[in-house]
Amino acid sequence: MEIHHLAQNNSVLKHFLAELRNVNIQQDRMRFRKNMERVGELLAYEMSKSFHYKEINVETPLGSKQTHEIDEELVICGIFRAGLALHQGFLNYFDNADNAFISAYRKHHKNSDAFEIEVEYLACPALENKTLILVDPMLATGRSFEAAYKAIEQTGSPKNIHIAAVVATPEGIEHLEETLRPDTKIWIADIDERLDEKDYIVPGLGDAGDLLYGSKLQH
Template sequence: MKLNHLLDENSIAGKFIGELRDTGVQTDRMRFRRNIERVGEILGYELSKTLNFSAEKIKTPLGHSELQIPQDEVVICSILRAGLPLHNGLLNYFDDAENSFISAYRHHPNQDEHFEIVVEYLASPSLEGKTLILADPMMATGGSFVNVMKALEKMGKPKKVHLVSVIAAREGIEKVAKEFPEDSTLWVGTIDEELDERGYIVPGLGDAGDLCYGGKLQH
């Protein structure tokens, strides 16, 4: 699996990710969602450079212009609910993409630190021969991406798979590298080295879903 780390180079993305982490800023839910969306736009722009292009002639008011236009059939699949702002950022750039949504959450069967990733809801077009972009802002253990990809198998085999996250833990990167095809590509804003005993990213930013949309009742 190829890894692309956005903050390997200095850019405005560092400001957006810094505000996502900052406890003094992240309580503004609208700004938090918008910053995830912004990082999604930047990651989507970088990802777009790897697509397949062909020349098309465009008619202008004064003549014609030949441009290289992407040809891939793109499907963006976001993991609910935290993935929605990231989905919007990607969709701002891949505005003609098809869309897929899936739920994945941590279930603690014994009410302790052990958890399993449960996938329930799925709405998706066919993925056969298409370019699939899986989006989840936080990749901790990598279990959500792995279980979601298994759930999507019945929708067809994609031509290419891209994983997109704002923050990824090193352990999660290693897991998806083992579980996904070698020609898959992982796009991350930044990388954190640790998980705590509950499997949350350190330093991370907290619960992205709650910060986007408010707290939830556990079941």
Template sequence: MVAFIMSSFIFENSILENKLAFMIIHNLGEENSVLNQFILEIRDSQIQKDAMRFRRNIERIGEILCYEFSKELTYSPQNVETPLGNKAMSLSHDQVVICSILRAGLPLHQGLLNYLDAAENGFISAFRKHEGDDDDFEVIVDYFAAPSLEGKVLVLTDPMLATGRTLENVLLALKKSHGTPSAIHIISVIGSQQGISFIENIFPENTHLWIAAVDPELNSRGYIIPGIGDAGDLAYGQKL
């Protein structure tokens, strides 16, 4: 079992706070597209009561983000024989590993799998632990199962990029024994500006972040405002 425990989101104390940021951020919410409809529906407090529709919307957002992310893969020419002749096409031969954070990441993971037929898969358990009713919390990573990442394209999916501490701990866990990926892409649905600024100083140079919407702030308990609420509860029901 791997357990990385981090204190609450005290960004100013990060030992990496002075590291120059090289993350490449793709905020699809800045463009007008059908994506906006799906974001509206997962935010709407009435529509999101339909758990099946909520999961499907997260999945569809994952498909759109995956399509955009796929443009950054490496491609090479390949010929295909049709009934009437031959056609040269450019296809990607990158080995992709999708690692999703349980449980909220599952619908987003499926959205990527709908497009990346040959991708390998990893799953990581990460959760916040509040002591009583305090605002402070610890982020605990206590389980992950993933193939080797050596030389592969790592895609980390986490629908809500709030404080950024979960992604930091996941990166630490994967680094310990799973090899060095050739590239890292983070796929998120909604993030806070604070969380994005934090992970810019944590992830390697040229990491890509693909995100559907960026919100301005966090509340005292580290939840994105206006956000959507708890994505895991909305997708799969409340937990103890």
């Protein structure tokens, strides 16, 4: 399994990540959403380098130019609700992609930190022989990505699988290495230290869904 850790090299990505993590800048919800979208665009750009391309001929006002275009059928799947802004970043770059949406969330047991991953909704095109890009800001335990992919498998077997997240833990990456196809490629903006006792990322950036769209009632 290929792991791509983008923050290992200096780029504007680190600037956007710093603002996403900053507790003062986080209070500007619109800026948080925009930075999440921007990170999605940068992840998409780096991911695009791994795609297969075909030669095409383009007519310009003054002649013709032989160039290349992506030769893969892409499906971008965002995990509700935190994945929506990141999904939009990918869609900004892969504007001809098909789209899928899935609801996968932590359902906590009563009076306990223990939880199961609940999948309640899926809208997805046929995936057979296509390239699936599964996006969610936080790769904590990895169980949400695992549950989402298992639910999506019913629509067909993709030719290629890409996982994209903004912040991940070593534990979450290890879980995906154990549970997903070995040819899966994982694209991470940054890898943090660890999970805490409640399975949240440390130092992380907080609850991405709440920071993007407002707090929610717990069920």
